[in-house]
Amino acid sequence: xxxxxxxxxxxxxLSETGLTEVLDDARSLSLFAxxxxxxxxxxxxxxxxxxxxxxxxEAAAGDPAPLASYLRDPTPGTALVFExxxxxxxxxxxxxxxxxxxxxxxxxxxxxxxxxxxxxxxSEAQALARRAGLRLDEAALGLLVEALGADIxxxxxxxxxxxxxxxxxxxxxxxxxxLAPEARAATIFALVNALGRRDRARAxxxxxxxxxxxxxxxxxxxxxSTQFRTALAAREAGLKxxxxxxxxxxxxxxxxxxxxxxxxxxxASKFAKPQLERAMKLIFEADxxxxxxxxxxxxxxxxxxxxLTA
Numbered sequence: 025x026x027x028x029x030x031x032x033x034x035x036x037x038l039s040e041t042g043l044t045e046v047l048d049d050a051r052s053l054s055l056f057a058x059x060x061x062x063x064x065x066x067x068x069x070x071x072x073x074x075x076x077x078x079x080x081x082e083a084a085a086g087d088p089a090p091l092a093s094y095l096r097d098p099t100p101g102t103a104l105v106f107e108x109x110x111x112x113x114x115x116x117x118x119x120x121x122x123x124x125x126x127x128x129x130x131x132x133x134x135x136x137x138x139x140x141x142x143x144x145x146x147s148e149a150q151a152l153a154r155r156a157g158l159r160l161d162e163a164a165l166g167l168l169v170e171a172l173g174a175d176i177x178x179x180x181x182x183x184x185x186x187x188x189x190x191x192x193x194x195x196x197x198x199x200x201x202x203l204a205p206e207a208r209a210a211t212i213f214a215l216v217n218a219l220g221r222r223d224r225a226r227a228x229x230x231x232x233x234x235x236x237x238x239x240x241x242x243x244x245x246x247x248x249s250t251q252f253r254t255a256l257a258a259r260e261a262g263l264k265x266x267x268x269x270x271x272x273x274x275x276x277x278x279x280x281x282x283x284x285x286x287x288x289x290x291x292a293s294k295f296a297k298p299q300l301e302r303a304m305k306l307i308f309e310a311d312x313x314x315x316x317x318x319x320x321x322x323x324x325x326x327x328x329x330x331x332l333t334a
Contacts, residue, residue, distance in 0.1 A: 032057035038069040043087075047094045050102050059101045067108040068120075071127050092130040106131065113138055143279035145174035152180055156187040159194035166284055167200050215244060216251045220291035224333035231325055241321040242314050245328075249307045255291040256300040265289065306331050 031054040036046045050062055072086025098104075108124050111117035113136070125134075140148060146169050153160050160168070168186075172178045186195060197214070215234065218227040234244060254273070263269045269292075270285035280288075295303065310328040313319055 029054075029057040031055075031060065033061050033063070035063045035065065037066045038064060039066040043070045044090055046104075047090055050094065050104055051099055053099070060103070062102065062104050063107065064105065065107045066110075067106040067128065068110045068124055071123060086127075088127050088130065091128070095130050095132075140174055140176045141279050142169065142174045143274070143281060145169050145176050145179065146281040148176055149179050149183065152183045153187075156183050158183055158187040158190060160186075160200075161194065161196060162282055163286075164195055164197045164200050166281055166287075167197050169281075170284070216248060217287065217290070219248065219329070219332060220251070220255075220287065220294055222294055222333050224329065227329045227333060228326065231322070231329060235322050241325050242311070245307060245310055245314065245325070249304070249311075251288070251291060252295075252300055252303045252307065254288050255295065256297070256304065258288055258292045259297050259300060263289075263292070303332055 034049065036049070038046070046062070046064055050060075054060055070086070070088075106128060108121075108128075111121045111124065113121055146166065149165055149169050153165065168182065169179060172182060186199075190199075215227060215230040218230055234241065258269050258272070261272055263272055266282065266285040266289040269288050270280050270282060273280045273285075292300070306328055310324055313324040313327075314321055
């Protein structure tokens with residue numbers, strides 16, 4: 025490990041330290057390090073509060089002028105890095121991200137590290153598994169990516185652990201469901217598959233597992249809703265194969281890898297269009313039941329499974 029002189033690397037958190045204090049530190053010279061790196065996290069905290077924000081603590085000063093002044097005459101040998109990782113580049117966070125950009129407009133060098141899309145995360149997970157010598161079938165790899173929310177950092181860590189566990193043997197979907205940190209989320213996907221096969225006994229068995237593990241059943245119902253809605257859309261579009269499903273949804277801006285397309289195809293082929301429409305109605309009824317005062321979530325979900333697999 026490389027050793028740095030005392031004071032060569034400094035970290036500040038703008039949720040705890042004011043921007044002016046950070047800049048004062050940047051202007052000071054170190055007795056021990058000719059070059060300094062100052063890593064400043066929580067850069068969003070320097071922005072002025074808006075009326076819609078209800079955050080604890082004192083309001084930030086929200087004045088970018090001191091930073092602009094410093095950048096006109098920066099301290100030689102000192103590198104300042106502002107990390108703003110709170111907001112995403114899309115959706116509701118996009119407007120907030122633009123506020124951050126405007127506040128730090130005096131900073132000329134900007135590096136954007138966007139989140140991996142589901143398809144990119146799947147491809148990168150394949151490469152990571154190959155480098156780690158981990159053998160995963162396509163369904164197991166897809167389940168791992170979905171269970172970890174396509175977060176490539178978490179996927180990389182999990183693949184390292186799985187490789188140590190597996191040794192030379194390949195891992196299956198059941199292994200991922202048992203070993204992944206989001207095992208309960210993985211079990212929800214197993215429930216989707218069982219219902220897609222109209223396997224009542226297996227579906228009730230998985231539901232029992234989810235209940236014993238303390239799973240939040242409305243979340244499981246939300247996954248089921250997505251599965252059946254996608255299968256219904258595939259049927260209405262006349263898609264006849266997993267390849268057609270994958271291509272169709274990818275063109276619509278919903279990247280989908282092979283194992284996921286196979287799962288949707290399996291559900292679409294097991295249920296006729298009227299049955300899929302009925303499934304959506306049953307999901308609506310179950311969701312309404314789960315929202316009742318003091319509902320018995322397990323009974324409601326069991327009734328849903330029984331009706332759906334009738």
